[in-house]
Amino acid sequence: MRHIPLLIIGGGIGGMATGLALARAGFETHIVEQAQEFTEIGAGIQLAPNALRVLESLGVLDAVSDVAVRPRNLVFLHADTGRHMTTIDFGAAFLERYGQSYSVLHRGDLLDVLLAACREHPKVTLENNRQVVDIEDHTTAAVVRFADGDSYRTDALIGADGLRSRARLLLSEDRPFTEAYVAYRGALPMSEISVPVEPDDEIIWLGANRHLVQYPIRRGELYNQVAVFRSPNYTPEIEHTDQWGGPDELDAAFATSCEQVRTSVRMFNRSRRWPLYDREPLANWTRGRITLLGDAAHPMFQYLAQGACQAIEDAECLARQMAEHNGDIDKAFAAYQAERIPRTALVQRVARGWGHVWHAEGDVIEALRDRLFRLRSADDYTDLDWLYQPHAA
Ligand SMILES: Cc1cc2nc3c(=O)[nH]c(=O)nc-3n(C[C@H](O)[C@H](O)[C@H](O)COP(=O)(O)OP(=O)(O)OC[C@H]3O[C@@H](n4cnc5c(N)ncnc54)[C@H](O)[C@@H]3O)c2cc1C
Secondary structure, three states: OEEEEEEEEOOOHHHHHHHHHHHHOOOOEEEEOOOOOOOOOOOEEEEOHHHHHHHHHOOOHHHHHHHOEOOOEEEEEEOOOOOEEEEEEOOHHHHHHHOOOOEEEEHHHHHHHHHHHHHHOOOEEEEOOOOEEEEEEOOOOEEEEEOOOOEEEEEEEEEOOOOOOOHHHHOOOOOOEEEEEEEEEEEEEHHHOOOOOOOOEEEEEEEOOEEEEEEEEHHHOEEEEEEEEEOOOOOHHHOOOOOOOOHHHHHHHOOOOOHHHHHHHHOOOOOOOEEEEEOOOOOOOOEOOEEEOHHHOOOOOHHHOOHHHHHHHHHHHHHHHHHHOOOOHHHHHHHHHHHHHHHHHHHHHHHHHHHHHHOOOOOHHHHHHHHHHHHOOOOOOHHHHHHHOOOOO
16 A cells, blocks of 8 residues: 555645645645546635735745736625625735735636646645545544545545545534525636626625625636525525526526626526535544645635635645644644634634625614725725734744
């Protein structure tokens, strides 16, 4: 059986960032990915200063900046009336406060940057077409078995295998949780966008049980959109079918929205939808020499745009703890989860609540949200500090 010192399951943003961070800290790392290629879906991703700081420390910020867009503002508008609700200014005061801008980019471009850095690093090796079907905890080692019958033995296993993580099954019997929301997303060439857009801003249109996010990506060549709504047809019995959240529901959800939103929603490719899930925070991520990272550890709703940002923070923390503990895996894993669980649990919880605030209608939450939004100035970052400022390590 092949012996691997450090094995990462999953070549997504979390796994790739972790491979790079561990290698730069001096550890040989092997990444296995079930897909035939390392790819991401054709949609955008937002990276906040907390993630950009890590990417800078990993030496990839310039490459990310080359393909990203730095929006001037994040503007919240009402989806029905078009009324301005609030603006977050990402300009000089934001940069000064957090040491980094806010960036939006194509997911594939981000993964390509991380993949290229991993491929260039002599301490990272990568394998595709390697689906892990079984994981055994041997206390001071772990054994993974692949779909083709092959097995690897490793001193340390990092489960960066996403929302439906196989590694997590060793730690918890919990299941992904849905609030019956569904997303449609995708990016179109800017030339095909049939609504007037503000190319330097990110726009979020808020309405009852729905929202639409829009921003330019890939140096402004593409326009990314994410439409999210609560399915009226969802029931637990049909959860794992396609009988809820279909394109007819998408159109109905945005039917009362203003013309610009309705036109934007018509532009979506309707062939794929993403039911949205999070999970309750776990009190423990580690069993023997197996630990979790990214969505496998802390899947969250996307309302704070932090799932990948937190996975990138995980990567930095795990590599730093491995270095600080001179490669003592037990101590490093313990320190890693002690640092990361409280922070990611808070982000998971706030993300869920923030979704309720976004989608509120006709209740006290909506009234308070609108009043708060109205009263704050564009350069009031008080409510962002907990997330974007460097946190205690
Ligand atoms: C609509 C939407 C919008 C979002 N927007 C943002 C945003 O703007 N900013 C942000 O920070 N986050 C955002 N997120 C969250 C973000 O996409 C995720 O948190 C992030 O991609 C998680 O990365 P990961 O590497 O942990 O997991 P994944 O991206 O799920 O990667 C897991 C990898 O493991 C592989 N894998 C799984 N099982 C196995 C196995 N058994 N064997 C081998 N390989 C396996 C998979 O193929 C996959 O490549 C958004 C999410 C959604 C749904």
